[in-house]
Each structure stands twice: as C-alpha cells, then as structure tokens.
Amino acid sequence: MLTLFKLLGNKRLFVLLIGLILFIAVMGFTLGSRAGLSWPEKFVKDTVGFVQYIFYKPTSYIAGIVEDISDLRSLQEENEQLKIALSHYTRDKVRFNRLEQENEQLKKDLDFTKAQKEQFNYVWKIAQVVSVNDDPINRSIVVNIGEREGVKEGMAVSSAEGLVGVISHVSHFTSTVKLATTMDAKDPNSNGIAVTAQGKENDVFGVIESYDQATGNFLMSRITSPSPLTEGDLIVSSGVGGVFPRGMVIGAVKNIDVGQYGLTYTATVEPAASFTDWKELFVVFAPEVEE
Numbered sequence: 001m002l003t004l005f006k007l008l009g010n011k012r013l014f015v016l017l018i019g020l021i022l023f024i025a026v027m028g029f030t031l032g033s034r035a036g037l038s039w040p041e042k043f044v045k046d047t048v049g050f051v052q053y054i055f056y057k058p059t060s061y062i063a064g065i066v067e068d069i070s071d072l073r074s075l076q077e078e079n080e081q082l083k084i085a086l087s088h089y090t091r092d093k094v095r096f097n098r099l100e101q102e103n104e105q106l107k108k109d110l111d112f113t114k115a116q117k118e119q120f121n122y123v124w125k126i127a128q129v130v131s132v133n134d135d136p137i138n139r140s141i142v143v144n145i146g147e148r149e150g151v152k153e154g155m156a157v158s159s160a161e162g163l164v165g166v167i168s169h170v171s172h173f174t175s176t177v178k179l180a181t182t183m184d185a186k187d188p189n190s191n192g193i194a195v196t197a198q199g200k201e202n203d204v205f206g207v208i209e210s211y212d213q214a215t216g217n218f219l220m221s222r223i224t225s226p227s228p229l230t231e232g233d234l235i236v237s238s239g240v241g242g243v244f245p246r247g248m249v250i251g252a253v254k255n256i257d258v259g260q261y262g263l264t265y266t267a268t269v270e271p272a273a274s275f276t277d278w279k280e281l282f283v284v285f286a287p288e289v290e291e
Contacts, residue, residue, distance in 0.1 A: 145174070
C-alpha cells in the first residue's frame with residue numbers, strides 16, 4: 001500500500017499509468033465490437049487520412065511533374081536520334097540514287113561502246129563535261145581528257161544517242177569540243193558531214209551542212225535522188241572525206257523537199273543527240289585518223 005501511494009505521488013508516472021489504462025480500455029472496446037469502428041478510431045483514421053492527403057497531393061503532383069520532365073527529356077533525345085537517323089537516311093538515299101544512276105548510265109554507255117566496237121572497231125573513251133560555252137555563234141564544251149589520253153584535233157565526239165561535235169582544241173588535260181550545231185553552210189570554215197542512210201549506204205548520199213537554230217534540226221543537202229530516202233530513215237556519217245568516222249549517228253529524217261535550184265533535194269534531219277544537260281560524252285578514236 002505504501003508503494004502505491006508513492007507511485008501516485010509521482011505525477012509523470014501517474015499520467016503514464018492513466019494513459020496505459022485508457023489505451024487498454026479502448027483496445028478492449030474495439031476488440032469487443034467488430035461491427036464498426038469506434039469514434040476514437042474514426043477520429044484517428046480520419047486525421048491520419050487528412051494528413052496523408054495534405055502531404056500526398058503535392059508530393060504526387062511534384063512527382064508527376066518530375067516524371068513528365070523526364071519523359072519529355074527522353075522524347076527530346078529520341079527525337080534528336082530520329083532526326084539524325086533521318087538525315088543519314090536522306091544522305092545515303094541521295095548517294096545511293098546517284099550511284100545507281102551513274103551505274104545504269106555507265107552500263108548503258110558500255111553496251112553502246114561494245115556495239116560500236118563490234119561494228120566499226122573504234123575505241124570510245126568516256127569524258128566528263130567540264131564546262132559549257134553557250135555563245136550562239138561559237139557554242140562549245142570542254143571535256144576532261146586531252147593529250148595525256150591521246151586526244152587529237154578532229155576527233156569526233158558523241159553522246160550515247162548521237163554525234164555531238166568534233167575536237168577543235170586540245171591541251172594536256174582537257175579538250176574543247178566544237179558542237180555540230182554551229183555548222184553554217186554560209187561559213188567557209190564550217191565543215192559539212194558526209195552522210196548516208198543506215199541500211200541504204202549504196203543508194204543515199206548527202207551532206208549535213210547547217211543547223212537551223214530556230215527549228216533545232218540539221219539540213220541535209222546535195223541529195224541527188226529522193227526515191228530511196230524516206231521519212232524516219234536513220235542518217236549516219238558515211239566516212240567519206242575522213243573528217244568523221246563511218247557510222248556516227250546523226251538523226252532521223254523528218255521530211256524531204258526539193259533543193260534551191262530544183263536539181264537536188266534536201267532533207268530535214270532531227271538530231272539524235274539532245275545537245276543539253278551533258279554528263280558523259282565519248283571521244284571516238286578511229287583507226288582512220290590515227291597516225
């Protein structure tokens with residue numbers, strides 16, 4: 001009994017004891033009734049829930065912002081990678097297309113030269129166009145092969161489609177090509193091209209003397225008889241005179257007319273070569289012009 005009075009005299013210990021008794025009583029009351037929560041439990045639960053809500057909402061919001069920023073940064077990095085990949089793809093696609101076009105063109109050119117070699121035993125050397133002089137009086141182009149490759153003045157130059165012109169000047173690394181479109185019958189220094197019709201070499205003879213700038217066609221003159229010649233015939237160089245090698249394609253006949261004095265005939269010939277947008281040309285090495 002004396003010990004109990006001493007414990008009651010200690011206020012702190014007394015308060016702790018009362019609190020323990022109340023806690024046991026609340027727990028006993030709770031365990032004794034499972035139907036629902038007691039009002040102290042509800043109070044505690046609601047208080048804890050409210051506090052959690054107050055702290056959770058901003059934390060969740062901040063966490064969402066951080067997550068969104070992280071996602072945005074990831075999307076930005078992914079976007080940059082896609083841009084880089086797209087640029088590489090575009091670059092590689094352009095390069096691939098260019099190489100494919102060059103490959104197809106070279107294949108076409110190679111087949112062309114093989115056919116010519118088999119027929120006339122010429123050597124066709126590919127030359128890249130370096131520059132173009134658009135002077136209508138003296139239109140010419142420069143190619144990237146010259147004396148070093150054995151090019152000489154007077155050699156014929158052709159595209160894959162047809163005759164383009166003749167070598168007029170040669171330097172060590174480049175050559176100037178005088179275009180066939182500069183031919184003028186009134187110019188004494190303008191050399192004509194002796195021609196015939198393919199498949200009718202023994203029946204058709206004429207000379208390509210001029211080029212009509214207005215119509216874009218050659219004029220074939222000095223035709224003695226028009227009967228063997230028909231529209232659509234392919235006109236080629238005959239090799240007479242040795243200026244141009246035999247068999248160079250000039251173009252196709254569009255129409256045939258009576259000549260100026262009625263004694264000969266003329267023919268309008270549409271060029272086979274386009275005379276525009278050159279990339280590769282051929283310098284023709286023919287045995288007839290080699291020394």
